[in-house]
Amino acid sequence: MKIFVTGGTGFVGSYLVRNLARRGHKVTVVTRSPGKASSINGGVALVQGDPMKPGQWQQELKDHDVIVNLAGASIFTYWTEKARKAIMESRLFTTRNVVDALAENGKEKILISASAVGYYGSREDDLVLDESSPPGNEFVTEVSRLWEAEAARAADHGVRVVLARLGIVLGRNGGALGKMVPAFKRYLGGTLGSGRQWFPWIHEEDILHIILFLLEKDHIAGPVNFTAPNPVRHKDLVQTLSKVLNKPAVMPPVPGFAVKALLGEFGNVLLKGQRVIPGKLTDEGYQFQYPELRGALENILRQE
Numbered sequence: 001m002k003i004f005v006t007g008g009t010g011f012v013g014s015y016l017v018r019n020l021a022r023r024g025h026k027v028t029v030v031t032r033s034p035g036k037a038s039s040i041n042g043g044v045a046l047v048q049g050d051p052m053k054p055g056q057w058q059q060e061l062k063d064h065d066v067i068v069n070l071a072g073a074s075i076f077t078y079w080t081e082k083a084r085k086a087i088m089e090s091r092l093f094t095t096r097n098v099v100d101a102l103a104e105n106g107k108e109k110i111l112i113s114a115s116a117v118g119y120y121g122s123r124e125d126d127l128v129l130d131e132s133s134p135p136g137n138e139f140v141t142e143v144s145r146l147w148e149a150e151a152a153r154a155a156d157h158g159v160r161v162v163l164a165r166l167g168i169v170l171g172r173n174g175g176a177l178g179k180m181v182p183a184f185k186r187y188l189g190g191t192l193g194s195g196r197q198w199f200p201w202i203h204e205e206d207i208l209h210i211i212l213f214l215l216e217k218d219h220i221a222g223p224v225n226f227t228a229p230n231p232v233r234h235k236d237l238v239q240t241l242s243k244v245l246n247k248p249a250v251m252p253p254v255p256g257f258a259v260k261a262l263l264g265e266f267g268n269v270l271l272k273g274q275r276v277i278p279g280k281l282t283d284e285g286y287q288f289q290y291p292e293l294r295g296a297l298e299n300i301l302r303q304e
């Protein structure tokens with residue numbers, strides 16, 4: 001298939017596009033910086049453009065069967081007013097431009113548009129959340145909700161729209177592990193706050209396989225939780241990570257107030273988490289490559 005990707009140079013996107021191309025799909029990535037994107041080459045075509053702005057890249061998009069929409073400014077930062085604006089607008093404007101480009105001949109096309117488990121809000125309880133659960137009430141929820149609403153407009157043009165509510169992606173070259181592993185290797189890894197908060201994770205390889213699965217399932221549309229079936233508590237993540245790395249986590253837990261002082265509202269998200277399960281994928285019979293955290297971490301970290 002011909003697959004067009006926004007955000008294809010990022011942590012999730014670069015893994016995805018390399019592996020889609022390896023499987024024989026014709027993949028095109030729109031990027032603001034083709035120079036920086038040279039590492040993904042491997043048969044992937046690059047188009048220069050800023051997806052936040054309408055442009056020639058939209059003409060290129062029209063010629064593709066599938067659009068995977070991942071672009072967005074990083075949320076791993078202190079959320080100043082300026083950062084919040086960038087986080088929100090980079091997602092809304094990009095998605096709006098993608099959907100506008102699909103207005104003419106959307107029939108037979110598929111849009112897989114990223115969202116996040118942040119949709120459900122940061123929660124301190126053990127309630128199990130699936131796609132039918134209501135949204136939370138905070139900044140990340142608002143971003144996810146509006147981002148999804150922009151993507152959902154493509155359905156009016158006949159496009160099959162999947163809203164991919166991504167959990168925390170575990171993979172080789174960045175993401176959450178890219179931030180955690182260096183600290184653990186120096187015996188500086190530890191629990192944040194009580195450690196009881198839920199950590200809804202997913203292996204990058206499952207993201208690839210879920211997308212391939214969804215391409216074959218014409219009847220699946222709307223929100224789909226991209227999370228492993230066995231979320232863990234943060235303290236279990238810390239324990240498993242230290243076992244797999246063979247580096248005991250000797251640091252005392254970082255108190256919640258310190259995390260909040262350091263990271264502001266983003267710190268709050270890390271301290272609360274949410275217990276999300278892949279309700280729709282399980283109902284549809286998707287078989288996870290990595291259903292358990294230990295196997296996922298061994299696969300990622302023992303090959304490094």
Ligand SMILES: NC(=O)c1ccc[n+]([C@@H]2O[C@H](COP(=O)([O-])OP(=O)(O)OC[C@H]3O[C@@H](n4cnc5c(N)ncnc54)[C@H](OP(=O)(O)O)[C@@H]3O)[C@@H](O)[C@H]2O)c1
Nearest residue numbers: 007009010011012031032070071072073090116166168169
């Ligand atoms: N990683 C996770 O654990 C996780 C969890 C939940 C949801 N998600 C969502 O999944 C998507 C991909 O995540 P990721 O970790 O791969 O992100 P990433 O590594 O930060 O990559 C994001 C991509 O978006 C583009 N981008 C960044 N800022 C932009 C801006 N201001 N305007 C337009 N494009 C911009 C960049 O492309 P160019 O620089 O090439 O233009 C980059 O390749 C994100 O939208 C993220 O919110 C990720």
